[in-house]
Amino acid sequence: MQSENSLTDADFIALRDLIHKKTGIFYTDRNRYLLEARAREFLRQNGPEVSSCIGSLLNPATGPAEWNRLISKITITETSFFRDPLQIAVLAKNVIPEIVKRREQSGSRLLRLWSAGCSSGEEAYTLAILLAEHLKDQLTGWNITIFATDINEEALEACRRAVYKTYALRNTAQELKGRYFRTTSDEKLIIRDELKRLVHPERANLTDAAACKKYAGVDLILLRNVLIYFTATTKSAVLCTCYNNLRDHGYLFLGQSETVSGKDHPYKRIAFANTFAYQKAPER
Ligand SMILES: C[S@@+](CC[C@H](N)C(=O)[O-])C[C@H]1O[C@@H](n2cnc3c(N)ncnc32)[C@H](O)[C@@H]1O
Numbered sequence: 712m713q714s715e716n717s718l719t720d721a722d723f724i725a726l727r728d729l730i731h732k733k734t735g736i737f738y739t740d741r742n743r744y745l746l747e748a749r750a751r752e753f754l755r756q757n758g759p760e761v762s763s764c765i766g767s768l769l770n771p772a773t774g775p776a777e778w779n780r781l782i783s784k785i786t787i788t789e790t791s792f793f794r795d796p797l798q799i800a801v802l803a804k805n806v807i808p809e810i811v812k813r814r815e816q817s818g819s820r821l822l823r824l825w826s827a828g829c830s831s832g833e834e835a836y837t838l839a840i841l842l843a844e845h846l847k848d849q850l851t852g853w854n855i856t857i858f859a860t861d862i863n864e865e866a867l868e869a870c871r872r873a874v875y876k877t878y879a880l881r882n883t884a885q886e887l888k889g890r891y892f893r894t895t896s897d898e899k900l901i902i903r904d905e906l907k908r909l910v911h912p913e914r915a916n917l918t919d920a921a922a923c924k925k926y927a928g929v930d931l932i933l934l935r936n937v938l939i940y941f942t943a944t945t946k947s948a949v950l951c952t953c954y955n956n957l958r959d960h961g962y963l964f965l966g967q968s969e970t971v972s973g974k975d976h977p978y979k980r981i982a983f984a985n986t987f988a989y990q991k992a993p994e995r
Contacts, residue, residue: 794882
């Protein structure tokens with residue numbers, strides 16, 4: 712039985728393929744109902760014909776705004792501060808101290824980090840907190856840029872505001888909340904300015920390798936819970952973009968259910984306590 716959300720096979724395929732081409736996100740036949748449910752409001756506002764919705768997405772005059780609206784509906788933006796305790800522990804104890812030490816030994820106090828697919832920014836600000844905890848009163852002596860990129864403009868707007876409900880900080884230690892956040896009059900938490908200015912929220916499509924060259928020379932990439940929505944080909948291309956953008960010895964962290972597979976990726980898998988990451992080994 713067709714539900715009121717159902718698309719015809721032809722409309723589903725047309726919309727699915729357009730979204731895949733534009734974003735890398737691929738809705739399989741099994742996930743067809745998800746696309747139908749998520750795109751429902753967008754489609755309803757555009758009128759009953761999917762072809763007219765597709766027309767407005769392809770129209771240069773209306774396309775950019777229409778894509779923003781559609782992308783905000785069809786992307787999964789689930790995130791939180793200190794989301795993965797095992798990776799957080801490794802970042803705090805091993806990886807951040809190592810990259811800071813390596814930069815110091817090279818005589819440079821420049822750090823470039825990248826939260827790729829940052830959603831509303833919790834991951835990028837978590838990195839800022841970890842750096843502040845490690846560098847303590849030397850923080851201001853460092854030139855730090857944390858790129859926070861996503862294709863979802865609504866999520867990026869939240870990242871720019873940096874005001875969060877307490878639920879987003881459910882895994883954040885009380886003392887860190889006290890140190891790095893102010894409480895707003897409506898009981899929300901706002902990240903303090905000295906950390907906020909380290910984070911640079913920008914729109915960037917990870918499937919656009921040329922546009923992502925802007926993030927070259929980074930010491931660390933968090934590409935967590937993004938690849939799961941891509942096909943194998945897109946995933947491979949995005950992993951390649953990340954590899955090219957990493958500095959030698961730089962680290963890549965994926966989500967717990969994501970891995971680098973295939974012989975075409977020269978990442979070195981590094982095992983840490985109860986988790987792992989990938990490293991760009993220097994070329995010989
Ligand atoms: C589930 S969230 C992950 C947030 C965060 N990395 C974490 O693990 O907590 C996935 C994010 O990837 C973004 N995304 C999906 N496709 C993308 C693309 N092609 N380029 C950039 N961001 C993308 C989505 O908009 C969404 O905000």
